[in-house]
Amino acid sequence: MKVLFVFVCVLFALSAEGKWRAKKEENEDNLPINEDLKENICEMHRVKPHCQQSKYRTIDGSCNNINHPLWGIPYSKFSRILKAEYGDGVSTFQKSVTGHDLPSPRFISKNIYSEKSVLDPEYTIAMMQFGQVMAHDMSFGLEASSKSCCSHKNKYDLSVKKCDAISVPKDDLFLAPQDVQCMNFVRNVHDADLDCPPNKVQGAVSQISTPTVFLDLSILYGSTPEQEKILRSFDGGLMRTSLKDGHEYPPHYTKSNKDCFIDSTKDFCYLSSDDRINQNPHLTIIQVYYLREHNRIARELSKLNPHWDDEKLYQESRRINIAQYQYVSYYEWLTIFLGDQNMLDKKMIYHYSGDEYVNDYNATIEPQIFNEHANAAYRFFHTQIEGHLELLTESREIISKISLSDYYNKPRIIEEHFDNLGRGLVTQQSQLTDVNYDTEILDYLFKHERSFGDDLRAVDIQRGRDHGVARYNDFREACGLPRAKTWEDYLDLISETEVEKLKQVYESFEDVELSVGGTLEKIVDNTTLSGPTLLCIFDIQFYNTRVTDRYWFESGDPEVAFTRPQLAEIRKSSFARLFCDNSNNVTRVQKKAFDIVDEHENPIVPCSEIPVVDLSKWTNSA
Template identity: 40%
Template structure:
């Protein structure tokens, strides 16, 4: 089985028709690019479509040589997206080592691999973000940016309180849940790697000047590069503090990954998959996913209090570094799940929804085994999360008309659905979106919950 879809024009070529058997698609497209509102079963080019709502699946009918010929022909096409400044390399993942031949493409892989037959590592956990523009490193490789006069830039803390202050302006229309859903999406599609990349040699700790929890400079051993943020002496809010701790993200340069063998800038690595796939529920690695599963009736693990609460971690300190001793701490697919009550509540909602779906599916399909129940419940759960994110949450900020104008959502009626998957687009989270534009929601965070 191979994952993929039409060519860039939305119409299958003769070679593609020969190699494709059935093809299905979730009713809600995660990253739409082009509208197609023909009735189900038809396209402008006369190709029939499946009416069912599942995942993109191509049934391979040809030989291995047919597949390679097909891949070669499609690689010569004009790429349908020119957004990325970055090369096609996924940094530390060698695509040639990924074997997708035994993958059941009816279901997403946990680590995001093999989602695209042409770029098997695209969107995987522990791969690089992509860029819209070249980075602004002072040495064009990795050092912190400086001003045009080559002097250090002002403290980020200074700019923060001078420009924005701390006035509280309640939103007249929307609740804190608006911001909280945005944090769910951010945690689903990005993760700051603190201890290196799993499976690769750990980073070497070095003695550096960092910042402790009391806001004082200190020398300590750290694997990450410490770049503490200075706190101005006249800061009206952080009185008595010298600094804010800040460690730079792990990059491909830290591991001498294949892309970095040539002179080039560093790229930060994403610890989660780049997809909207509920990584915060199911994890982004096989090891973590197995730890979260009950392996019975398709269920995720819960504790024994009416089977509704997430399990407790074996090492609470790793999951709840800010929590008080003896406090409640849960284990999720994302290490940040206990960061604040709103986030924790939403993660519990999706955990319970998975188990509800698994139980309902078992009533309807008593012959299904644990793996099938788990994967089908996960598949529906992810689709619901995607649908809410695009057709309900995003409308609050961009409006219905603008979302449709840019093909982010579509009008479908009476069994119609959109299938505009483009296998020539490498899906990776964009640096400037994840770490700048999407931080818009920080100004909607309430400083104190009562």
């Protein structure tokens, strides 16, 4: 299903949702990837577009870099910080240095990580959830099949192409008694699958990511002109929506699929450029906030500039919405995640305020999403996921709680309890960033009607192997840390208890994977949310993301820049303001919505006290 939306959008410029949806269903059996899709992807990367001067970024990311107009477009290959590690040097899973297979990811998950519930004393669920929004905006591995690797009896289905199902140990205390032998895992499409002439693939394969590589809200607007056409209303600059009790939501469709379950006539799925919109309630809610924010901006700009046509209103609203999102991402969210001082030292942010520009765009660096970031390091923060979501009143009283596993890919609850869930998002504590993972994602991920589900930690480890991510010890060395020569050398960053667990799982200290070893490190100086090895990778990724984007909101380039008064307004953006402006009937929130409520340091205040971006600065804007 994750392949299908993009597949249809590339092949068919359909403006009617019904035809598009029917074509998705019609082509479901054409997976993993057919010749037409291969040809279209290859063509995208072969033909250079004619770039026109514009202050608006293209929907597909082309022409962001004038000298290299194809840099950053959809279906680009994941890049690498270190060379790939595959068993055969090309694509098979790496093995132990002893020559044996590495242990099952499920075995690692159950023997390394705990399932204790330890709440974070500082941060709300919004902190975790915004990180997932950014992850989805930046990358999306193209899955090679929509079918499950495991049959209805939970045994291997060898007919599914590119299946590397996760084996379940015979002594697994939760799954073995239910006769579960495998967990679904389908490998991602790579460049050798596409085989784009004349560039024949030599050596290790590189996987494909479907959206643009830029932080540009592609999850809302799409990454191809065909997606964009389906999602726009072409009236007043607005995005298409459905209405419930006078409130806007993404358009509905009612055909069940792998990423959204229809169990009754009351169920529906949300239409988006990214099918993961339906994955979990809080993820959906934030995407609804940004959809509503676009339309809120468009309506206000229309009042201020009644002479603007649909295209002008749409492009200006998209531009402002993305700018606000980038500001919140780097100056409100990432400063917690990577540490304020660390980001200043690494020139990811600056202590600028008001109307000062930042002019360090680097046209010589290619915009990239690094494999090690998207498919190993960044997945560590699944540890923050809270498995039970609180529904709260405006006075922040708990009405009820829901289990995450009951609402994976079932968005109907969104419209039934939109504000109650939203208040929980910015009030409830997330799980602590540690070695504990909620059982809702270790045993019940995407369970639907089953009595069990998948294991997200096991899937994360397997995805690292799928993408040939180099080992933990190699990254320690690459990041300037001492290379371990014995198990004991890991004690500089990992506790003795965790090193003992690693010894019981891996045959050699050299076998430890980045997606495991990196998650066990002690946090850097209590100023970030990761250890030094993963922090090193995050620094590389988020520096690249900002300095390679010619349209970055702080740019002073006359061709793309906001005016100084406009930039000063963008810098008033906050997640709290997004929450206030786009909830149904919420009137109060704490100013720092990623931080827990504190009566003295971060009290709940009326929304009127949250700074507002003054859109009048765009009156009669050129």
